[in-house]
Amino acid sequence: MSETEVEIVPVQLVLHDDEDVPREFIVDLLSRVFGKSDSEAASVMANIKKNATAVCGPYPPSVADALLESARRRITIAGHSLLIVRETAKPRCGLCGQPAAQSEVQLTDRTIWLCADCVRAAATASQQLPEEEFNYAFSVLNAYFADVPRSQLVTTVRQFPGHMRADVQAAVDRLFAAPVRLFGLAEDRRYETLSMSRLMQDDNFAVTIAPLQYNDVDIGEPIPAKCLDNGLWLCAVSGLRYAILLAIHREYSREAGVRIEIMVPAGAAGAELVQQCFTALEDAVQAARTYRGKILSLDADPDYRGRSRGITVHRLPSIGRDEVILPEQTLRLLDRNVLNFVGTRDVLRRLGQSTRKGILLYGPPGTGKTHTIRYLASHLPGHTTLIITAEQIGLLGAYMNLARLLQPAMVVIEDVDLIARQRENMNGCEEPLLNRLLNEMDGLKQDADILFVLTTNRPQQLEGALAGRPGRIDQAIEVPLPDETGRDKLVRLYGKGLPLDEPIIAEAARRSEGTSCAFIKELMRRLAQASLARDGGRSVISADIDEALDDMLFSGGRLNARLLGGAQAMAAG
Structure with a gap:
């Protein structure tokens, strides 16, 4: 515990009640600017409600000024009118309770003041x-x-x-x-x-x-x-x-x-x-400031950088809405059931409604379910995303402890059908994993700020206790194979470095009907290879598309087409 004698007059910052400012914004401000824990933020909010004001501090003047500037900047950017004023504080000794002198002690993320007697005693000790x-x-x-x-x-x-x-x-x-x-x-x-x-x-x-x-x-x-x-x-x-x-x-x-x-x-x-x-x-x-708001998974695999870890932080690029190649109806479903839902949690809580939610993303392999999750994670400010693969479901208890600690959180369970199949198709090891998942979803408090997003390629195999009961899965959203407009966008996205003329783009989009996003991504790579072999990458022609599609859909057989995400196109052909 450090002690530094400084001639200062401590300062406190007073927050005034403003009914027009969302509670969620004030709690976020208390966390990000003032470093308050969830329990401390709740105490401040209770004081605001009871007394119309709440005090943060005391702080050294320089610290108070920096906090005030940062808070006012966030308030202005958000367009709110929350009033925070600076006042001289009258602190008491953090140890004996007597009126404090002008000596401060930094105690973790807070500052306390000591009286002269305590300072002298500490120096002697x-x-x-x-x-x-x-x-x-x-x-x-x-x-x-x-x-x-x-x-x-x-x-x-x-x-x-x-x-x-x-x-x-x-x-x-x-x-x-x-x-x-x-x-x-x-x-x-x-x-x-x-x-x-x-x-x-x-x-x-x-x-x-x-x-x-x-x-x-x-x-x-x-x-x-x-x-x-x-x-x-x-x-x-x-x-x-x-x-x-x-x-x-x-x-x-x-x-x-x-x-x-x-x-x-x-x-x-x-x-x-x-x-x-x-x-x-x-x-x-x-x-939990170290991990809050990040994309995480528990991982015990070897780390070749030589750094030990219990949590892996995924450094994933932010995904814009225009980068999610889905039908507009599907995007609107995502926005309403995830992004808009999260934005109204405070109101729902005041109306006595549950703030937890379960979403099921389903569709053929390679259609972009993982990419869609990255889009959601990019647009849930302040949320921590926890990604659980099927083989890690045994760590579900640890993941859920993290989710409760780091909420608001989005818990993603990929390929959930591997542990949530219909019970009659399960072996003796799988059923306890399903029961654990169901218990964790049921055990959340109604006001928990936790969003479950489950993905599956085989929705028909899901156990009815998971898929057929409201409160576990609230909305199923299909992530379908791309339509013609989507395929056109995907060809442009994955082929943006290729010399593609408009007729070639249209042909590639038309001829890849019935294929997945992953298939079109691989198609663009093969067009690049064909172009390089033919003229050094200066052009892409119809013959390149013929060669790539023949290898991917026909010469390699049905198994190759399934692996690449083109089984439906092969069936149609």
């Missing part, structure tokens, strides 16, 4: 550890707590999911930003989790001091998050010394977790400090 080199963890702790009997030391533990490691590390870095000392710890036994009691053992297996060891965790940003494997922080505030242990908890065949243990002298002051620290850590994990 920070001098308790000798400036010497230590070889063992027990000698560090013995020196730091030399005047405290071991029987008077108390530890408290919290364990967080390994895939939230980056958020836990970020919170720890802010919360204990300027410790008295920070030590790395050796980990001799991989599946023996380090604990405070283990560190204090003075025997042949004593834990040794080691260099700090960090892992780079890919979080979808240009710079990975640096996460510590094992670390011991020695800290002090208000005359109270305490120690924090971060350790990786491993169990065979299970995801590693992050274990935080805080040790303090017994008493009310220590208990209060521990509660403050864990509340700040839990708030940071609940806010």
